[in-house]
Amino acid sequence: MIKVGIPRGLFYFYYYPLWKTFFENLGAEVVTSSETNNKIVSQGIDIAVDETCFPVKVYYGHVNQLCNENIDYIFIPRIVSVELRSYICPKFMGIPDMIRASFNNLPYVIDITIDLSRNNKELKKEIIKVGQLFTSNKKAINNAYQNAIIEQKRFNQISKEGYTLDEAIKLWEGLKIKLNTKNDLKIGVFGHGYSIYDQAISMNIINKLREMECQAYIPEMLDKKIIEKEASTLPKRVFWTIGRKMVGGALHMDKRTDIDGIIYVSCFGCGPDSIVGEVIERKVKNKPFMLITVDEHTGEAGLVTRLEAFCDMLRRRKSNNESNISAHG
Protein backbone atom coordinates (compact mmCIF):
# COMPACT_ATOMS: atom_id res chain seq x y z
CA MET A 1 0.00 0.00 0.00
CA ILE A 2 1.23 3.52 -0.81
CA LYS A 3 2.25 5.39 2.33
CA VAL A 4 1.78 9.15 2.73
CA GLY A 5 3.56 10.92 5.58
CA ILE A 6 1.94 13.92 7.26
CA PRO A 7 4.20 15.88 9.65
CA ARG A 8 2.47 16.55 12.99
CA GLY A 9 3.03 20.29 12.95
CA LEU A 10 1.68 23.62 11.65
CA PHE A 11 -1.66 23.13 9.85
CA TYR A 12 -1.82 19.47 10.86
CA PHE A 13 -3.76 20.71 13.91
CA TYR A 14 -6.41 22.42 11.79
CA TYR A 15 -6.80 20.09 8.80
CA TYR A 16 -5.52 16.59 9.63
CA PRO A 17 -9.00 14.94 9.41
CA LEU A 18 -9.49 16.42 5.91
CA TRP A 19 -6.13 15.27 4.59
CA LYS A 20 -6.18 11.87 6.27
CA THR A 21 -9.67 11.06 4.96
CA PHE A 22 -8.76 12.21 1.46
CA PHE A 23 -5.64 10.05 1.20
CA GLU A 24 -7.24 7.02 2.86
CA ASN A 25 -10.22 7.23 0.53
CA LEU A 26 -7.75 7.02 -2.33
CA GLY A 27 -6.37 3.80 -0.89
CA ALA A 28 -3.24 5.19 0.78
CA GLU A 29 -1.98 4.56 4.29
CA VAL A 30 -1.37 7.75 6.27
CA VAL A 31 1.65 7.88 8.56
CA THR A 32 2.18 10.76 10.97
CA SER A 33 5.24 11.73 12.95
CA SER A 34 5.00 11.26 16.72
CA GLU A 35 3.86 13.97 19.12
CA THR A 36 6.51 16.67 19.49
CA ASN A 37 9.27 15.61 21.87
CA ASN A 38 12.74 16.91 22.79
CA LYS A 39 14.43 14.92 20.02
CA ILE A 40 12.10 16.34 17.35
CA VAL A 41 12.64 19.87 18.69
CA SER A 42 16.43 19.62 18.82
CA GLN A 43 16.70 17.99 15.38
CA GLY A 44 14.41 20.65 13.91
CA ILE A 45 16.56 23.39 15.42
CA ASP A 46 19.71 21.79 14.01
CA ILE A 47 18.33 21.55 10.47
CA ALA A 48 16.25 24.75 10.13
CA VAL A 49 17.70 28.16 9.40
CA ASP A 50 18.21 30.21 12.57
CA GLU A 51 15.97 33.08 11.45
CA THR A 52 12.76 31.13 11.25
CA CYS A 53 10.11 30.93 14.00
CA PHE A 54 9.93 28.19 16.63
CA PRO A 55 6.90 26.25 15.19
CA VAL A 56 8.58 26.05 11.76
CA LYS A 57 11.77 24.72 13.38
CA VAL A 58 9.69 22.07 15.13
CA TYR A 59 8.04 21.23 11.80
CA TYR A 60 11.49 20.49 10.38
CA GLY A 61 11.97 17.98 13.21
CA HIS A 62 8.72 16.24 12.25
CA VAL A 63 9.73 16.10 8.58
CA ASN A 64 13.10 14.68 9.63
CA GLN A 65 11.43 11.90 11.60
CA LEU A 66 9.21 10.97 8.65
CA CYS A 67 12.22 10.89 6.31
CA ASN A 68 13.43 7.92 8.35
CA GLU A 69 10.11 6.09 7.93
CA ASN A 70 9.48 3.97 4.92
CA ILE A 71 7.05 6.36 3.17
CA ASP A 72 6.41 6.98 -0.53
CA TYR A 73 5.18 10.58 -0.31
CA ILE A 74 5.35 13.38 2.20
CA PHE A 75 2.52 15.90 2.27
CA ILE A 76 3.77 19.48 2.68
CA PRO A 77 1.10 21.82 1.30
CA ARG A 78 1.88 25.33 0.17
CA ILE A 79 -0.84 27.19 2.06
CA VAL A 80 -1.48 30.72 0.82
CA SER A 81 -5.02 31.30 1.98
CA VAL A 82 -7.84 29.26 3.54
CA GLU A 83 -10.64 31.80 3.07
CA LEU A 84 -11.66 34.74 0.90
CA ARG A 85 -9.66 38.00 1.20
CA SER A 86 -7.41 36.60 3.90
CA TYR A 87 -3.97 35.06 4.01
CA ILE A 88 -1.80 32.75 6.02
CA CYS A 89 1.65 33.80 7.17
CA PRO A 90 4.15 33.89 4.25
CA LYS A 91 6.24 31.14 5.86
CA PHE A 92 3.54 28.67 4.83
CA MET A 93 3.95 29.65 1.18
CA GLY A 94 7.63 28.89 1.23
CA ILE A 95 7.65 25.84 3.45
CA PRO A 96 7.87 23.16 0.68
CA ASP A 97 10.83 25.01 -0.88
CA MET A 98 12.51 25.58 2.49
CA ILE A 99 12.17 21.90 3.33
CA ARG A 100 13.46 20.77 -0.09
CA ALA A 101 16.50 23.02 0.32
CA SER A 102 17.32 21.55 3.75
CA PHE A 103 16.88 17.80 3.26
CA ASN A 104 18.60 15.47 0.81
CA ASN A 105 16.69 12.30 1.74
CA LEU A 106 13.14 13.55 1.18
CA PRO A 107 10.53 11.26 -0.35
CA TYR A 108 8.43 12.75 -3.18
CA VAL A 109 6.85 15.96 -1.83
CA ILE A 110 3.14 16.52 -2.44
CA ASP A 111 3.15 20.32 -2.36
CA ILE A 112 -0.40 21.16 -3.42
CA THR A 113 -1.08 24.93 -3.46
CA ILE A 114 -4.06 25.97 -1.32
CA ASP A 115 -5.16 29.49 -2.17
CA LEU A 116 -8.79 30.36 -1.46
CA SER A 117 -8.23 34.12 -1.32
CA ARG A 118 -10.27 34.71 -4.52
CA ASN A 119 -12.10 31.45 -5.30
CA ASN A 120 -11.65 27.70 -5.09
CA LYS A 121 -11.35 26.93 -8.81
CA GLU A 122 -7.61 26.39 -8.66
CA LEU A 123 -7.94 24.23 -5.55
CA LYS A 124 -10.20 21.81 -7.43
CA LYS A 125 -7.53 21.41 -10.13
CA GLU A 126 -4.86 20.85 -7.48
CA ILE A 127 -7.00 18.20 -5.76
CA ILE A 128 -7.38 16.31 -9.03
CA LYS A 129 -3.61 16.59 -9.66
CA VAL A 130 -2.81 15.11 -6.25
CA GLY A 131 -5.49 12.44 -6.58
CA GLN A 132 -4.00 11.32 -9.89
CA LEU A 133 -0.91 10.17 -8.00
CA PHE A 134 -3.17 7.40 -6.66
CA THR A 135 -5.85 6.81 -9.30
CA SER A 136 -6.84 7.96 -12.77
CA ASN A 137 -10.52 7.85 -11.81
CA LYS A 138 -11.60 11.51 -11.40
CA LYS A 139 -14.94 10.51 -9.89
CA ALA A 140 -13.14 8.56 -7.15
CA ILE A 141 -10.93 11.58 -6.47
CA ASN A 142 -13.96 13.86 -6.18
CA ASN A 143 -15.70 11.39 -3.87
CA ALA A 144 -12.59 11.17 -1.70
CA TYR A 145 -12.54 14.95 -1.41
CA GLN A 146 -16.26 15.19 -0.61
CA ASN A 147 -15.85 12.57 2.13
CA ALA A 148 -12.86 14.49 3.44
CA ILE A 149 -14.94 17.67 3.72
CA ILE A 150 -17.65 15.79 5.65
CA GLU A 151 -15.05 14.46 8.12
CA GLN A 152 -13.47 17.91 8.50
CA LYS A 153 -16.89 19.36 9.40
CA ARG A 154 -17.36 16.62 12.00
CA PHE A 155 -13.98 17.48 13.48
CA ASN A 156 -14.77 21.22 13.49
CA GLN A 157 -17.93 20.47 15.43
CA ILE A 158 -16.00 18.48 18.06
CA SER A 159 -13.44 21.27 18.43
CA LYS A 160 -16.19 23.74 19.39
CA GLU A 161 -16.89 21.80 22.58
CA GLY A 162 -13.91 23.00 24.60
CA TYR A 163 -11.37 20.45 23.45
CA THR A 164 -7.99 21.54 22.18
CA LEU A 165 -7.39 20.72 18.53
CA ASP A 166 -5.11 17.79 19.34
CA GLU A 167 -7.79 16.40 21.69
CA ALA A 168 -10.43 16.98 19.00
CA ILE A 169 -8.30 14.96 16.55
CA LYS A 170 -8.09 12.11 19.07
CA LEU A 171 -11.86 12.22 19.63
CA TRP A 172 -12.43 12.32 15.89
CA GLU A 173 -10.29 9.17 15.64
CA GLY A 174 -12.53 7.48 18.18
CA LEU A 175 -10.50 7.83 21.40
CA LYS A 176 -12.19 8.91 24.62
CA ILE A 177 -11.15 12.05 26.56
CA LYS A 178 -12.67 13.29 29.79
CA LEU A 179 -12.17 16.92 30.71
CA ASN A 180 -11.73 18.05 34.30
CA THR A 181 -14.84 20.16 34.89
CA LYS A 182 -13.82 21.32 38.38
CA ASN A 183 -12.78 24.93 37.93
CA ASP A 184 -13.43 28.33 39.43
CA LEU A 185 -11.66 30.49 36.83
CA LYS A 186 -12.25 30.92 33.13
CA ILE A 187 -9.22 32.13 31.17
CA GLY A 188 -9.16 32.99 27.47
CA VAL A 189 -6.07 31.38 25.90
CA PHE A 190 -4.94 32.64 22.50
CA GLY A 191 -2.11 31.82 20.13
CA HIS A 192 -1.56 29.95 16.88
CA GLY A 193 -3.15 26.51 17.12
CA TYR A 194 0.09 24.76 16.22
CA SER A 195 1.73 26.39 19.22
CA ILE A 196 -0.92 26.37 21.97
CA TYR A 197 -2.18 22.85 21.12
CA ASP A 198 1.26 21.33 20.64
CA GLN A 199 2.05 20.20 24.17
CA ALA A 200 5.81 20.51 23.73
CA ILE A 201 5.83 23.97 22.10
CA SER A 202 3.38 25.46 24.61
CA MET A 203 4.80 23.46 27.54
CA ASN A 204 1.34 21.94 27.85
CA ILE A 205 -0.08 25.28 28.97
CA ILE A 206 -3.74 24.33 28.61
CA ASN A 207 -3.44 21.20 30.73
CA LYS A 208 -1.39 23.12 33.29
CA LEU A 209 -4.22 25.63 33.59
CA ARG A 210 -6.74 22.81 33.93
CA GLU A 211 -4.63 21.29 36.73
CA MET A 212 -4.82 24.69 38.43
CA GLU A 213 -8.62 24.38 38.19
CA CYS A 214 -9.03 26.92 35.42
CA GLN A 215 -11.10 26.41 32.32
CA ALA A 216 -9.11 27.37 29.24
CA TYR A 217 -11.51 29.20 26.96
CA ILE A 218 -10.04 28.77 23.48
CA PRO A 219 -10.82 30.54 20.17
CA GLU A 220 -12.30 27.40 18.59
CA MET A 221 -15.20 27.67 21.06
CA LEU A 222 -16.27 31.01 19.58
CA ASP A 223 -18.65 31.55 16.72
CA LYS A 224 -16.98 32.92 13.56
CA LYS A 225 -19.56 35.74 13.32
CA ILE A 226 -18.65 36.99 16.81
CA ILE A 227 -14.95 36.96 15.96
CA GLU A 228 -15.49 38.83 12.69
CA LYS A 229 -17.74 41.41 14.34
CA GLU A 230 -15.18 42.25 17.01
CA ALA A 231 -12.22 42.18 14.61
CA SER A 232 -14.03 44.62 12.33
CA THR A 233 -13.92 47.27 15.07
CA LEU A 234 -10.20 47.76 14.37
CA PRO A 235 -9.38 50.69 12.05
CA LYS A 236 -7.64 48.34 9.60
CA ARG A 237 -8.64 44.82 8.60
CA VAL A 238 -6.32 42.09 9.92
CA PHE A 239 -5.68 40.07 6.76
CA TRP A 240 -4.09 37.06 8.48
CA THR A 241 -6.78 34.43 9.12
CA ILE A 242 -5.41 33.26 12.46
CA GLY A 243 -4.40 36.76 13.55
CA ARG A 244 -7.95 38.03 13.00
CA LYS A 245 -9.34 35.09 14.95
CA MET A 246 -7.05 35.99 17.86
CA VAL A 247 -7.84 39.71 17.86
CA GLY A 248 -11.61 39.24 17.42
CA GLY A 249 -11.70 36.49 20.04
CA ALA A 250 -9.69 38.45 22.60
CA LEU A 251 -11.79 41.61 22.13
CA HIS A 252 -14.94 39.55 22.58
CA MET A 253 -13.64 37.90 25.76
CA ASP A 254 -12.54 41.27 27.10
CA LYS A 255 -16.23 42.25 27.25
CA ARG A 256 -17.57 39.03 28.78
CA THR A 257 -18.31 39.04 32.48
CA ASP A 258 -17.68 35.29 32.84
CA ILE A 259 -14.05 35.50 31.63
CA ASP A 260 -11.54 36.26 34.40
CA GLY A 261 -8.35 36.87 32.43
CA ILE A 262 -6.66 36.51 29.05
CA ILE A 263 -3.35 34.85 28.11
CA TYR A 264 -1.66 35.22 24.74
CA VAL A 265 1.01 32.70 23.80
CA SER A 266 3.41 34.14 21.26
CA CYS A 267 6.19 32.28 19.46
CA PHE A 268 9.70 33.64 19.36
CA GLY A 269 10.59 34.77 15.85
CA CYS A 270 6.95 35.15 14.72
CA GLY A 271 6.36 38.20 12.51
CA PRO A 272 2.52 38.31 12.72
CA ASP A 273 2.63 37.79 16.52
CA SER A 274 4.75 40.90 16.94
CA ILE A 275 1.75 42.88 15.65
CA VAL A 276 -1.21 40.76 16.74
CA GLY A 277 0.12 40.23 20.29
CA GLU A 278 0.78 43.95 20.61
CA VAL A 279 -2.68 44.93 19.32
CA ILE A 280 -4.35 42.53 21.75
CA GLU A 281 -2.23 43.75 24.67
CA ARG A 282 -3.20 47.37 23.93
CA LYS A 283 -6.88 46.70 23.24
CA VAL A 284 -7.69 44.38 26.14
CA LYS A 285 -8.71 46.90 28.79
CA ASN A 286 -11.06 45.12 31.16
CA LYS A 287 -9.28 41.89 31.99
CA PRO A 288 -5.89 41.07 33.44
CA PHE A 289 -3.70 40.08 30.51
CA MET A 290 -0.51 38.04 30.30
CA LEU A 291 1.75 37.64 27.27
CA ILE A 292 3.90 34.51 27.24
CA THR A 293 6.60 34.12 24.60
CA VAL A 294 7.81 30.57 24.01
CA ASP A 295 10.92 29.29 22.28
CA GLU A 296 13.27 26.33 22.56
CA HIS A 297 14.79 27.79 25.74
CA THR A 298 11.52 28.22 27.63
CA GLY A 299 11.77 26.55 31.03
CA GLU A 300 8.80 24.69 32.41
CA ALA A 301 9.37 25.83 36.01
CA GLY A 302 9.32 29.51 35.00
CA LEU A 303 6.10 29.01 33.07
CA VAL A 304 4.39 27.26 36.01
CA THR A 305 5.43 30.09 38.35
CA ARG A 306 3.95 32.70 36.00
CA LEU A 307 0.70 30.76 35.57
CA GLU A 308 0.34 30.22 39.32
CA ALA A 309 0.95 33.91 40.03
CA PHE A 310 -1.58 34.90 37.34
CA CYS A 311 -4.23 32.52 38.72
CA ASP A 312 -3.59 33.67 42.32
CA MET A 313 -4.05 37.27 41.26
CA LEU A 314 -7.29 36.44 39.39
CA ARG A 315 -8.67 34.56 42.41
CA ARG A 316 -7.79 37.40 44.79
CA ARG A 317 -9.41 39.89 42.45
CA LYS A 318 -12.51 37.75 42.21
CA SER A 319 -12.88 37.06 45.94
CA ASN A 320 -12.31 40.73 46.87
CA ASN A 321 -14.73 41.78 44.16
CA GLU A 322 -12.07 43.95 42.55
CA SER A 323 -13.24 43.57 38.97
CA ASN A 324 -14.20 47.25 39.00
CA ILE A 325 -10.50 48.14 39.44
CA SER A 326 -8.60 48.67 36.20
CA ALA A 327 -6.53 45.68 35.15
CA HIS A 328 -3.95 48.14 33.87
CA GLY A 329 -3.17 50.00 37.11
Ligand code: SF4
Ligand atom coordinates in the same frame (compact mmCIF):
# COMPACT_ATOMS: atom_id res chain seq x y z
S1 SF4 B 1 2.50 33.00 11.93
FE1 SF4 B 1 4.34 33.17 13.18
S2 SF4 B 1 4.52 31.21 14.23
FE2 SF4 B 1 3.17 30.92 12.47
S3 SF4 B 1 4.48 30.25 10.81
FE3 SF4 B 1 4.27 32.46 10.64
S4 SF4 B 1 6.01 33.29 11.72
FE4 SF4 B 1 5.80 31.14 12.36
